[in-house]
Amino acid sequence: MTASIPVRRSxxxxxxxxxxxxxxxxxxxxxxxxxAAHPTPARAATAEYVEGLLVKWINAARTYxxxxxxxxxxxxxTFAGDRAKTLAxxxxxxxxxxxxxxxxxxxxxxRVCGEVIAGTTYPWGYEAAKSIFRxxxxxxxxWSILMSRxxxxxxxxxxxxxxxxxxxxxxxxxx
Numbered sequence: 001m002t003a004s005i006p007v008r009r010s011x012x013x014x015x016x017x018x019x020x021x022x023x024x025x026x027x028x029x030x031x032x033x034x035x036a037a038h039p040t041p042a043r044a045a046t047a048e049y050v051e052g053l054l055v056k057w058i059n060a061a062r063t064y065x066x067x068x069x070x071x072x073x074x075x076x077x078t079f080a081g082d083r084a085k086t087l088a089x090x091x092x093x094x095x096x097x098x099x100x101x102x103x104x105x106x107x108x109x110x111r112v113c114g115e116v117i118a119g120t121t122y123p124w125g126y127e128a129a130k131s132i133f134r135x136x137x138x139x140x141x142x143w144s145i146l147m148s149r150x151x152x153x154x155x156x157x158x159x160x161x162x163x164x165x166x167x168x169x170x171x172x173x174x175x
Contacts, residue, residue, distance in 0.1 A: 045124055045125030045126065047081070047157075047158050047159070047160075049125070050124075050125060050126075050128060050129045050158045050167070050169075051077070051081075051156045051157060051158055053126065053129040053130075053133075054129055054132060054133060054156045054158075054169065054171070055070075055072060055154075055156050057129075057133045058070065058133070058136075058146055058154075058156075058171070061137070061146070061147065062146075062147060065147060067147060067149055068149075068152070070151060070152065070153060070154040070173065071152060071153045071154075072153070072154065072155060072156075073108075073153040073154065073155055073174070074155075075106060075107065075108045075155070076108060076153055076154055076155030076172050076173075076174060077155030077156065077157065078106075078155065078157075079102070079103065079106055079108065079155060079157075079172050080154075080155040080156050080157030080170045080171060080172045081155075081157030081158075081159070081170075082157065083096075083115070083117070083157060083170035083172065084117075084157035084158050084159040084168045084169055084170045085157070085159040085168075087117060087119065087159065087168040087170060088159035088160065088161040088166070088168040089159075089161075091161060091163075091164065091166070093117050093118070093119050093168070094117075095115055095117065096115075099113055099114070099115050099172070100113055103172075103174065108174060109174075110174035110175060111174075111175055112150050112151065112174070112175045113172070113173065113174050113175075114145045114148070114151065114172075114173045115145075115170060115171065115172050115173070116136055116142040116145050116146060116170070116171045116173075117168070117169065117170045117171075118132045118135045118136060118142075118168070118169050119132075119166050119167065119168045119169070120132055120135065120166065120167050120169075121164070121165055121166050121167075122167070123165075124160055124165075124167055128158075128167040129158075131167075132158075132167065132169045136171075145173065146171065146173075148173075148175075150175045151173035151174060151175040152174070152175050153173070153174050153175070154171055154172060154173040154174065155171070155172050156169065156170070156171045157169065157170050157171075157172075158170075
């Protein structure tokens with residue numbers, strides 16, 4: 001004699017409900033243990049990052065043209081940073097009346113000196129650096145200073161003015 005075991009048949013609604021529950025469970029599990037639950041923290045761009053991009057792009061442009069790369073000088077970098085802060089605090093783009101006087105007061109030796117400045121309202125970080133670089137490249141006066149063989153050292157500084165979301169930059173060159 002064979003015993004028959006009652007078989008429970010699921011309706012299509014019950015199957016759909018189970019599949020939906022299983023899908024939701026797997027999705028929740030993936031979110032709690034996967035990369036979406038633990039994203040890599042975004043690094044806030046620092047002034048050093050923005051300055052580094054500008055240094056890299058300027059020297060790459062010089063190298064591409066067969067011009068020696070500029071050496072980054074500590075005193076020039078500090079001075080350029082101070083210049084950028086002054087531009088930001090005054091909310092203006094203006095060159096000093098005597099750049100050579102200011103460099104001498106800081107103990108920077110040079111035969112020739114120059115400065116390029118810029119400001120942008122592009123978002124802080126990479127976009128601001130790219131905008132500043134493009135502005136310098138688009139200006140024949142600024143670009144000729146940056147590409148001049150007369151200069152061998154430089155420093156780049158940036159400062160952000162939060163009240164109007166503007167990044168100010170200064171590059172000070174010496175040769």
